[in-house]
Amino acid sequence: MKQNFLLFHTIVELSAIVIAFAVFIVTWNTRKIIDNNYLYFVGMAYVFIGTLDLLHTITYPGLNIIPGTIYYTNQFWIATRFLEALTFIMGFWFLKRKKVLNGDITILTYCLITILLTLSILYWKIFPVCYIAGTGQTAFKITAEYVVIAMLFLAGFLLYSSRNSFSPSVFRLLMLSVFFAILSEFCFTLYVSIFSLPTEIGHYAKLISFFLIYKANVETGFTKPTELIFKDLKDNEEKYRTLTENLPELIFRFDRSFRCLYANYALQQFLSMKQESYTGRKLSHLGLPASFEHLLIKMLITVKQTKLTQETNFDLNEGNYTNSFAIQVIPEYVLEDHKGTYLVICYDITDLRITERRLMELNNTKDKFFSIIAHDLRNPFTSLISFSELIYKNVNRLSPEKIENLAMRMNDSAKQAYILLENLLHWSKMQTGVLKPDLQELDVIELLKEIKHISSSTAIAKGIEIKLEELPAAKIIADKQMMSTILRNIIANAIKFSYANGSIVLKAAERQHEVLFSVMDSGVGIEKQNADLLFKTDSSFSTPGTQNEMGTGLGLRLCREFVEISGGSIWLESEPGLGTTIYFTIPAQDNAVQKDTVVK
Structure with a gap:
């Protein structure tokens, strides 16, 4: 035992x-x-x-x-x-x-x-x-x-x-x-x-x-x-996985055959499939928008060949998607077996792009504002300089009546410059959202007479007569400052390209629920291919006038912007050597009242 x-x-x-x-x-x-x-x-x-x-x-x-x-x-x-x-x-x-x-x-x-x-x-x-x-x-x-x-x-x-x-x-x-x-x-x-x-x-x-x-x-x-x-290490991996799952960025990992090894939860929100179904699928079978998928494949191929990180920005506008992404494709190589994976991170920069575009618009607005100041204030100040110089050099030879007439013209030009400056300040406030369009009832005949009076001093200096024809007893609903800027710029453009001793005709006609305005000159006209550039925002096309007057190329683009804000449309008809007619429409009073009633 x-x-x-x-x-x-x-x-x-x-x-x-x-x-x-x-x-x-x-x-x-x-x-x-x-x-x-x-x-x-x-x-x-x-x-x-x-x-x-x-x-x-x-x-x-x-x-x-x-x-x-x-x-x-x-x-x-x-x-x-x-x-x-x-x-x-x-x-x-x-x-x-x-x-x-x-x-x-x-x-x-x-x-x-x-x-x-x-x-x-x-x-x-x-x-x-x-x-x-x-x-x-x-x-x-x-x-x-x-x-x-x-x-x-x-x-x-x-x-x-x-x-x-x-x-x-x-x-x-x-x-x-x-x-x-x-x-x-x-x-x-x-x-x-x-x-x-x-x-x-x-x-x-x-x-x-x-x-x-x-x-x-x-x-x-x-x-x-x-x-x-x-x-x-496993605990840390779980922490980082949880962090990755909660990130708003789209995160993928692909093998050398571009088969999905991992996709975070953000992809499930971006697409319609559930997250589990992404693993094991090829990139071409994930259901991504076609343009997005082609870009990722192209970047993955480049990374596979160069072994270098690729970065790009991409605006996705396809179907229901309107996103902007900053995309990184990063090679991940394992030395032991010489096999690698590819990490793809897509940062959603949609808000950033919107902000960038808004900043660009504000910057363009600023540039446009200063250009308009130079464009619209040049003419009245030119008149002031010309008349004052005429009086200064001929003060002993001019009769009191002539001096009085020139002084009156100088006063009109000063008033015009003041009105223009006030209008531009109002317009700048509207562009920055501080001032909204002030819609009011405007009489067509009174509006055109007032614009003729404002523009006459510049026209007379070039020997051009402004005529009013076929004016209907109609009323429109619009912002007076906008209408003044539209007509003033179109008339200034007509004066610029008219020959001395010519004429400019202002007309208005009632159409169904709107009033059609037209400004016709007998000037140099414009080629059709150049006419298409006059109203484009991204173009700065401009040519000298008949007396080498210089412009900014922004006057008609400003007119188009104001006309469209007012609910109308603008276009022109022109033949080289035969002059130009610019047309634009503004809703008539009865149509504006009807629209306002529907909104209410």
């Missing part, structure tokens, strides 16, 4: 020792990449726990390897269990430290402790006696077992408190290992003989405890490395 138990004990202990050494070997070889200080510390300590267990095994009664009258095996058992329980507890102190554990210092410390414990038992013989033949366990031995049990309970509590630092499977294995270690210690508080049943059960529990340590530290480290060695 003793021989059978001795064999059983030796096999169990040697199995536990092999496991302890295996735990140390794996820990030592993965020390540069292991990121859990608890597992690192416990794994390093297990070689010394195994060493003390080996001394416990070879001093067992019956082997006669180390002769003596004292039961060394019980002393080594208590020393080993104290060291093991203390290791479990100390490991949590290192777990909370962010600094990587120093393995060399740990080994030297445990080596010193192991040597001191061995000397205290075998050489100095100062370690308390734990078993007496014929009597059984000493009080120290039983008390020590309960102290070890209490320490293991503390280790279990600390393990539960730090469970978030371990993967669920490793946490369960470690907790079960502590439980069976406690069971083993409790069994060793009950036996009377070292060959008794509680001793046998205690060894079984110890073997299971070591096997669970093996599962947690060795097998898991090989078969499930992401749950043990790279747990923090």
Whole structure:
């Protein structure tokens, strides 16, 4: 019976020792990449726990390897269990430290402790006696077992408190290992003989405890490395994946065949399919808008050939999509197998593009405003300079009546300049949204007479007569400043391209729900291809007048803008050498009232 138990004990202990050494070997070889200080510390300590267990095994009664009258095996058992329980507890102190554990210092410390414990038992013989033949366990031995049990309970509590630092499977294995270690210690508080049943059960529990340590530290480290060695890395990956999923940008990853390996949640909002269906599909099968898809394929091919990051901005106007993207295609190469993936990030810059376009419009408005100032104020100031110079040079030769007439013309030009300046300031406010069109009822005859009076001083200086013909007793609903600017610019354009001593005819005619205005001159006319450029916003076409008068090319474009805002349309008819007629329509009073009623 003793021989059978001795064999059983030796096999169990040697199995536990092999496991302890295996735990140390794996820990030592993965020390540069292991990121859990608890597992690192416990794994390093297990070689010394195994060493003390080996001394416990070879001093067992019956082997006669180390002769003596004292039961060394019980002393080594208590020393080993104290060291093991203390290791479990100390490991949590290192777990909370962010600094990587120093393995060399740990080994030297445990080596010193192991040597001191061995000397205290075998050489100095100062370690308390734990078993007496014929009597059984000493009080120290039983008390020590309960102290070890209490320490293991503390280790279990600390393990539960730090469970978030371990993967669920490793946490369960470690907790079960502590439980069976406690069971083993409790069994060793009950036996009377070292060959008794509680001793046998205690060894079984110890073997299971070591096997669970093996599962947690060795097998898991090989078969499930992401749950043990790279747990923090996995946690970080989950954090970054969550961050990527919540980003508003479209993010893809493609393989070398342009097959989708990953697409974030933003794509599900952009397209109609669910996110799971994107993985494994080729780019051409993702359902992206055709122009968007072709651009991505072109960029991916370029990146694949050049191995350089490609960037571009793209305006998507297709179907229901009106987006602008800043697109990056980034090559990701794996050196080991020379295979690569491609990361595609599409930043939605729609709001930025809208803001850019708005800023461009505001900038163009500013440029237009200053050009209009130069365009519209040149004529009255030219008259002021001409008349004042005429008086200055001929003051002694001019009659009082002539001086009075010239002064009156100068006053008219000054008033015209003031009115023009006031109109331009109102227009600038309207362009910036500060001033809205002030719709009011305007009499067509009064409006044209007033415009004729304003424009006459410039026309007379060139010997041109402005005539009013076929004026209906009609009324329109429009902004007076706008109408004044429209007619003033068209008449100024007609004067510019009319020959001296010519004439300009202003007409108006009632049509269905609108009034048709026309300004006809007998000037140089314009070619058809150039006529198409006069009203285009993105064109600055302008030619000198019959007396080399210079313009900005913006007058008629401003007219088109104001006419369209007023709800009408503008066009011209011209033949080179035969003159030009410009037409525009403005809603009549009855039509404007009807529209206003419908809106209400």
